[in-house]
Amino acid sequence: MALRNALLRHLRVPVQNLAVRGSNQSQIGFLGSMRAFSSHDDHLSKQDVVDRVLDVVKSFPKVDPAKVTPEVHFQKDLGLDSLDTVEIVMAIEEEFKLEIPDKEADKIDSCSLAIEYVFNHPMSS
Amino acid sequence: MSGVSSAAYFARRAAQKEKVRILYRRALKDTLNWAVHRHIFYRDASDLREKFNANQDVEDVDRIDKLIAHGEAEYDKWRHPDPYIVPWAPGGSKFCRNPTPPAGIEIVYNYGQEDNP
Numbered sequence: 717m718a719l720r721n722a723l724l725r726h727l728r729v730p731v732q733n734l735a736v737r738g739s740n741q742s743q744i745g746f747l748g749s750m751r752a753f754s755s756h757d758d759h760l761s762k763q764d765v766v767d768r769v770l771d772v773v774k775s776f777p778k779v780d781p782a783k784v785t786p787e788v789h790f791q792k793d794l795g796l797d798s799l800d801t802v803e804i805v806m807a808i809e810e811e812f813k814l815e816i817p818d819k820e821a822d823k824i825d826s827c828s829l830a831i832e833y834v835f836n837h838p839m840s841s
Numbered sequence: 842m843s844g845v846s847s848a849a850y851f852a853r854r855a856a857q858k859e860k861v862r863i864l865y866r867r868a869l870k871d872t873l874n875w876a877v878h879r880h881i882f883y884r885d886a887s888d889l890r891e892k893f894n895a896n897q898d899v900e901d902v903d904r905i906d907k908l909i910a911h912g913e914a915e916y917d918k919w920r921h922p923d924p925y926i927v928p929w930a931p932g933g934s935k936f937c938r939n940p941t942p943p944a945g946i947e948i949v950y951n952y953g954q955e956d957n958p
Contacts, residue, residue: 798858799893802866815930818863839929 874921
C-alpha cells in the first residue's frame with residue numbers, strides 16, 4: 717500500500733522527487749521504484765515513526781488518547797507514573813524490535829525523546 | 842549544613858528511584874521471558890506492578906534500600922536461563938554476524954578474465 721502510493725508519487729512528478737529522495741535512498745532502481753534490495757537501506761520515515769509511537773502510547777490503558785501529541789511528556793502531561801513510563805518504553809521497544817540499554821531507556825521521558833531515539837537508531841524496523 | 846544534607850538526601854532518593862525503575866524494567870522483561878503467552882504475561886505483569894505499588898509510599902531511606910536489595914535478590918532468583926534478546930543486540934543470535942568488511946577490500950568480479958571481457 718505504501719509502495720503503491722510511493723510509486724504513484726514518483727510517476728506523477730519524477731524529476732522533482734528524485735532530487736529530493738536521492739538523499740534518502742542509497743539506490744534508485746529501474747523506473748524510479750522505491751524498493752530497496754537490502755534490508756538495511758530502508759530506514760523508517762519520520763512520519764511512520766511518529767504514527768507508530770503515537771499508536772503505542774494511545775493504546776496504553778491508562779492514557780487518554782485525545783491528549784496524545786508528538787510532544788507530550790509522559791509524567792507531566794499525561795499524568796503517568798514513572799513505572800508507567802517504563803512500561804511504555806518497553807512497549808516501544810517491542811514495536812520497533814529494538815533493544816534499548818537500561819541507562820538510555822531511563823532517560824526517555826516524553827514522546828518527542830522516544831520518537832527521536834527510534835528514528836536515529838540504525839536498527840529500528 | 843542542612844542544605845548539603847538535603848541535597849545529598851535528594852541525590853540518594855533520585856538514585857534509588859532510578860534503581861527501582863531499572864529493576865522494574867528488568868523484572869518486566871523477565872516476566873515476558875517466562876510467560877510467553879500474552880494473556881499470562883498481562884496477569885503476571887499486573888501482579889508485579891502491584892508488588893511495586895504496595896511499597897511506593899515508603900519514606901525512610903534505609904528501608905527503601907532494604908526493599909530494593911530484596912527486590913534485586915528476587916529478580917536474580919527468577920532470571921530466565923535463555924532470555925529473548927533482539928538478534929542484533931549483544932547476546933543475540935545475529936550479533937557480530939556479517940560484520941562490515943574492513944575498508945579497502947573490494948571484490949574483483951572478472952578475475953582471470955581481464956583479457957577477454
